[in-house]
Amino acid sequence: xxxxxxxxxxxxxxxxxxxxxISGQMIRAATSVPAxxxxxxxxxxRRDYAQFVSIAKGSLAELETFxxxxxxxxxxxxxxxxxxxxxxxxxxxxxxxxxxxxxxxSSPRT
Numbered sequence: 001x002x003x004x005x006x007x008x009x010x011x012x013x014x015x016x017x018x019x020x021x022i023s024g025q026m027i028r029a030a031t032s033v034p035a036x037x038x039x040x041x042x043x044x045x046r047r048d049y050a051q052f053v054s055i056a057k058g059s060l061a062e063l064e065t066f067x068x069x070x071x072x073x074x075x076x077x078x079x080x081x082x083x084x085x086x087x088x089x090x091x092x093x094x095x096x097x098x099x100x101x102x103x104x105x106s107s108p109r110t
Contacts (some may be wrong), residue, residue: 032059
């Protein structure tokens with residue numbers, strides 16, 4: 001959830017007129033990542049968990065796209081955007097590893 005918090009902080013630095021535009025979409029994408037992980041974990045099967053991790057990865061890709069756009073449009077300080085983008089990339093690596101460990105076996109978790 002650290003990534004979502006970082007996105008909230010970054011969007012506070014963006015122009016107010018972006019609040020209901022790209023800022024809101026960034027927050028939704030960022031909060032969707034841990035929410036989907038939690039929902040998948042709560043489903044009780046590795047298969048469902050892996051599916052929700054995949055959905056989380058999709059939300060993360062959406063967030064990364066918004067971060068690149070924010071940087072290109074200079075809507076927030078580039079250094080702050082780059083820090084959050086690196087954090088998102090690290091979360092992506094962790095999600096890839098998690099999903100890989102889940103698809104090895106699709107039996108129910110014990």
